[in-house]
Amino acid sequence: MSKVVDNKHIFSFRSSGLKSFLINGSTSNKIDPNGDDIEIGLDKTLTNRLITVLRMKSGSVIELFDDEVRCTAVINIINRQLFVAISPKTIRNIDPLMPEVNLHFGLLKTRESNESVLESCTLFGVCNIFPILSDKSQGEWNTKKDRYMNVLTAAMEQSKQYKMPSIHEPKTFNDWSRSFKHTATSTNMFCDFDEQSIPISQVPIHPQNQINILVGPEGDFTNREKHKILSLGFNRTMLSSISVLRSTEAIKLALGFVRCVR
Template structure:
């Protein structure tokens, strides 16, 4: 099954049209024609089945014939991850986290961050593409980048964890610390790790230090390992 994305569809939608870029892809690249069936998600847990009524490269129109609601995952995962120096590494994390199952992502700017500006529009497209490719029906929420100290001042529900590389603290493996079916927020730092003051602030705000294995991982690898661990504990 090939999945398309249209954020404006809801329970009341019957007839609709795709934007020009998607219309061009459907009619010119995929060579779809009137009468063909498409599957579309609104990124909010619903898959719509629709029949093409007009296949034009500027405006492809369709009519919904049925819809199916996908169940929510039994947990909720919020990943707060520092942007990597190279954009493609962070985009790789976004892609894999979407495939595995993440609900919310916040880029956090840290003391040691080499990249302090992100291209949110580009990252949104990466999330959308990964959602469609992996046949997911829930689009992860991507928040604006925020300084870590501001992020820590916000209220976060559920279990709170910070993965850091300091060796003078006792850290439990994430897999042995997680509770299934819980809301979870995990902090992952930049290539230079969190600063001691950032770690201290996170601990004072209720974040528990965790380990993600015996080796030192890159930022994006650590984030994917954390996502996978949460998904596995909820199988």
């Protein structure tokens, strides 16, 4: 197999069922890390994308991943059929991200804004996404799940962050507040520009603890909703001492900070 360079210069592609393909393509039910290269074929959609859109040639190195494993592969194109050779030595499990980060956010007005949130969640390794229909939420949730899956997949391929967030169905604020479970070890941050807010830099982040980040919709939560949020164990957290941020900006800043702290 060709020598693999630093994978930050290699295109990554999601290939559903990759692990089973690797097992079925190997000589045994257990992949031997010291064995020969495994050759598998890719599905028509990915093949068309690699050959027709990206115009990749035989010998190009790519990275493939699914929900369980990732690996590097060398392309071999024969009569418009695309195969890849994978060395068992490059196969790696995709481990859970720690700490576990969950985003709870008031549904935004436009599809583009909500998709921007999903993209940010993927880039920064959010585990669960909980959209909330608050009193001031005026947006509509796209019921076409394929569209959102495409957004998540594109973000994963671009960022090489291979854990896909779980997107939960939107709940009304009352239903969400009843279902939210506060634990003694979780860190619950309510991003709110308020004089009583604690700067995010002072929030203790423990790698083994669950982190819940809550961001309001355009127009913010109502006073009634804020009172309920605080009663659930959320602490007001300030992201900027000089600016009131838009929801999409607040989400990016909060997630970026959390993932920078080890």
